[in-house]
Structures are given as C-alpha cells and as structure tokens.
Amino acid sequence: MQRQLYGERHPLVADTLINLGAIQFQRGHYSEAERFNRQALDIVQSWYGKDHPETADTMTILAQALTYQRRYDEAATLLEQSLAILEGTYGTVHPRVAFALNELGNVAIRQGKLDDAEAYFSRVVDIYRSVYGDQHYQISLAQSNLAGVYVKRKEYVRAERLFREALQRYSKTLPADHLNVGITRIRLGGALAGQHRYAEAEVESLAGYKILMKKTSPSVGWLQAARNDLVEEYNALNEPEKAAKFRSELAKSGGEVPAVATRD
Secondary structure: OHHHHHOOOOHHHHHHHHHHHHHHHHOOOHHHHHHHHHHHHHHHHHHHOOOOHHHHHHHHHHHHHHHOOOOHHHHHHHHHHHHHHHHHHHOOOOHHHHHHHHHHHHHHHHOOOHHHHHHHHHHHHHHHHHHHOOOOHHHHHHHHHHHHHHHHOOOHHHHHHHHHHHHHHHHHHOOOOOHHHHHHHHHHHHHHHHOOOHHHHHHHHHHHHHHHHHHOOOOOHHHHHHHHHHHHHHHHOOOHHHHHHHHHHHHHOOOOOOOOOOOO
C-alpha cells in the first residue's frame, strides 16, 4: 500500500522494511533481517543523506543482523560510522547514541574484547539513567548486557546481582511473559549454574525457556543457551530423563547465543 501511495523509495516504505526486518531478527532469521534492512538503508540514505541520524539508526539496525551472523568487522564499521553521526548530532548523552554503543558492546563481547564491552555497556547504563531516571526498562536491557560481560569473566555473583536488579525493574515495566524477561531469566539461570546453585538455576532457566518457546523460533540462540543450561542443571540434580529431553532438542536445532538488543 505504501509503495502504491508514495513510490518505491519513500521513508515510510523504509520504516516498514525495518519492521519486517525486526520480525525476522526476533525469530532468529538474521539473513532475512539483513535483506530487509539493506533495502531500508538504501532508501533512507538516498532520502536523507549519508550523515543524517535516520541513516545512522538504520546502519545500527543493519549491523545487528550482521553481528548475529558473526560478520563482526562489517558490523563494527557500520556502528562506528553510526556513532560518529549520532554523537555529532545529539552529543554523547542521548538514547540513540546508547543504541549504537550497545551494539558496539555486542560486537566486542563476541570478539572476546571484554574490557571494551564493559566500557560500552556501562556507558549505555549511564545514558539511560541520565535520560530516563532509574525505573525505565531500557536500563534493565543494558544491565543484562553488562552482566553478560561478568558471566564471561566467571564473576557470577556480580552478574547475578545485575540480572536480579534488571528483573525487579522489568516486573514494574513489562509483562511477566515479555521476551526480554524470558531472556534475562535464562541468563540469571546461567549465572546461578556457574555458582553450582542448580536447583535455583533450574527454576530460572526453565521459566525463561517456556517464555521463549511461545515467543520466538525454536532454534533461536537464547533457547539454545537455556537447553544447554537445563541439561547441566538436570544432570547435577540427578534427573537424567529431563536432561535427555533437552539434549534431544539440542540435537535437532542450532544457533548463536545473542546479547539483548536495545532500541529507543
């Protein structure tokens, strides 16, 4: 309808392409998300120009899809360009700047650059607190990603504290079955398993697994993480039949474990 009304290369067409890409991204279909996002970027860049914040945001969205295909250098190049445009437009403290920083953190953590990832995610937390106060759900998204750095460092107690704080804030701002609640419960389960607190970990991992099974593709990376954790947890709890169920699911599916994406 938009193409009929406005033509092939109108910003409203680009907005809808971005939304179609977001649906594919949440399903774990990253190459499809990339396809929609590249079409959108071509339209936005030709309409607004190369140095416009709308172009920068679309670069960031495209970079997300590249990150989850492990094309880190391509993603980082786009994100650095996006960040430069956004900081030049809005300064260093703005939600759109935080969006680009968050994705740079996602690239860094996957490349094992944990100090860089910590710095990026810490900036994101500070920006959202400065802009929104302390009770906005975006702070929880950023805290969860920062906690993910601590999990990589095996600082599980430190990670647990941030995951629990994020969930407490979510309880006031999001439905209990929201996708981001499910992801954070899975991540908390992993942090508890890292401390060998398997009974507590199983509660969180299973709750997050059930939420995501209703919300996304069975092969998405966070479900893979939950299955891995549940196999470990049920083995530790001497419940081999339950462990076998999730081991069987793992054998049938595959996927990379992503960090949470934030978007203002």
